[in-house]
Amino acid sequence: MKFLGHWGLFSIILLFGCLTYGRPVHADTDASLAHVQAKGTLVMGTSPNYPPYEFQINKHGKSQIVGMDIEIGKQIAKDLGVKLVVKKLSFDSLLPALTTGKVDIILSGMSPTPARRKSVNFTNIYYTEGESILLNKTEHNKYPTKSAFNGQKVAAETGTLQYNLIKQQMPNAKLIGMSSAANLILALKTHKVAAVVKGTASATAYAKNDPNLVAVNGHFKTSSAQAGNAIALPKGAQSLTAAINQSLAKIKHQHLIQRQYLKTAGKYLKVNTADTSMWHYRHYFLRGLEYTLLIALIGIIGGSILGLCLALLRFNRLLPLRWFATAYVEFVRGTPLMVQIMFVYFGIGMLVDVSALTAGIIAIVLNSAAYLSEIIRGGIQAVDVGQSEAAASLGLSKNANMRYVVLPQAVKIIWPALGNQFINLIKDTSMVSIIGITELIYQVGIVQADTYRGVAPIGIAMIIYFIICWLLTRLLHYYEQHLNYE
Missing domain, CATH: 3.40.190.10 (Periplasmic binding protein-like II)
Incomplete structure (x- = not known):
């Protein structure tokens, strides 16, 4: 049985203020079932790294989420007359996803503790284990x-x-x-x-x-409040809870979990363990690499552009603009990237529905811009003031002076620091795994859970990160030499 970790609890506290202003989740409690049936989908949040409840298999090179909970979700969706949509997240992100309307239910080996019952609804217990x-x-x-x-x-x-x-x-x-x-x-x-x-x-x-x-x-003693797993729903979603309880009652009556679902999960586990070589899981690493490079590339380009704008605002004559740029940089540098990613996805996502990938990219760009702006600002200040005075004596405007005189020299000065920041940004992309983006680190966790091998996937990830960073270092060094020759 999996429980909410510290990050998930912290994110709920962080987003508590946002919930007051965001769109209500199932404000009309009697309409919760009608809402799911009207849209034709039941969005199930789960963390697929917990066999036999939910896990991923590598079947013919394609990733597929399977497990006992997935089979239960399919039966519930069938009974409701809708299509099941499985949304994978880290376990810590499931409750925030539910309270902000990203998912309709959580079906992920979750126990209905008294603390959780204060913020969400729970169905009847569907499975009890020791x-x-x-x-x-x-x-x-x-x-x-x-x-x-x-x-x-x-x-x-x-x-x-x-x-x-x-x-x-x-x-x-x-x-x-x-x-x-x-x-x-x-x-x-x-x-x-x-x-x-x-x-x-x-x-x-x-x-x-x-x-x-x-x-x-283990012969542990547990209370009735602690034992068993249940499905979590938004607080007040009574009609949907009642409908799902009817499905669970049918599943229990027919003993489907013991007779069918656990056996199906066992067969899927054999699919993973039939070949646990890292080559067999190469598609997972390649997919993770694809997302890592995509996020890093957009983060570098977007962060550089926004960072340049922030740096220039710091030299603006208008005090409000300078204050805004300073406050932005101080705030972003003073808060963890992981919290920023979760805030963009769950907090801002309440007002504007954004995908996990989009939210992750936005957070990476906003975060990197703050650090790059300080690097750029330092480079501009390092340019000899006499250069600007000479440009002014030749009749260049301030904008032309900045564009043709100051910035080119600043780039030469800050190029090594920019390179270090770009490399750090590539490694920072691992943070987006917290909201379920299947970048490299997320895929490492999946491969570990599926193959029961801990060290090998980490070793492969380290090699991939090293190759990326080494190639980027060589590329940056090449352009650094080119700039020095000019």
Whole structure:
């Protein structure tokens, strides 16, 4: 069972003020079902890196989201008479996506905790499981009981039920929190931690597909409020909740989860583990590289143009324009890029519906512009004032002086700094994975979850980033030499 991490909780707090001014999500609570049926689609938010609930498979070179929750979503959409649309996001972004109308429901192994119930609706429980401890098989006999982990490092996803269970029921163990399932498994297999606590279905899936791991019953005690998974809906969406509960009741009555959905998920898991070579997943890395380069290229071009405009505004005689440029730069540099990306997608996205890719590009451009503007401004100030005085004595206007005299010399001065910023921007594109853009880092997480291999995908990503940055460095160095010869 997956829980909302710190970033998701922080983003909800950040967007709380925006919700007051944004368009209401299902303001007419009785119209929630009618709204879904009128548009003909049920948009399901999920984080596809949690087998067997939801994960991606590489089938004939094409990516496909599958799993138990996907099968449940299909049945619900069929019963409602609409088409299921699956929107993939990081788990931390699911609740903000629901509260801002990006998705209609969250079906992603989520537990209906009291804290969550305050902000969203939940359906009835559709699946209940226990909690298991995942171990390296060679150390299976070393830890017969929970007390055997005293003084040992035991890990779980931060902010989850499992994290709290370790804290409460294994008080003498050293609790380690991590942000993703892939990182947990990697830490376990490299012996950074002694054990990982996960939901039984997920732990069993990992153990069945990795001969070096074993899942054992954790014998944890959980309350009825904590146990089980449910579907999250917008607060007040009563009619849609009731309709989905009817579908869930039919699924339970026919025992479809045990008889069909879990078996289907198991078959899909075998598709992934049939060939776990990185070459088999080359299309994932190429797709991630494509988005990384696209975002970086637009970020460099857009950030440079906007950064130049901001730098010039800092020299403007009109104080309001100078204040605006200064305030913009200080604000952007004073807030994390990840928060800016989430604000553009969820906050501004409430007023204007923008895709995740568009929101990510906008955030990257706005962020890089602030840093580039300071680099450009420093270069302009570094140009000898005598150059401008000489230009004025020859009758050049201020605009012509800036265009033909100052800026060309400033570019030569700041070129190395610009190059460093461009390289940093390429690496910063990894941040957009938080809103589900399938750039390189996002694809690494998917490959890790699908193949149960932790190190190899990271190694491939490092090589790809190095090649990109090395080629860009060579290109920038070439033009730097060209500028010096002029």
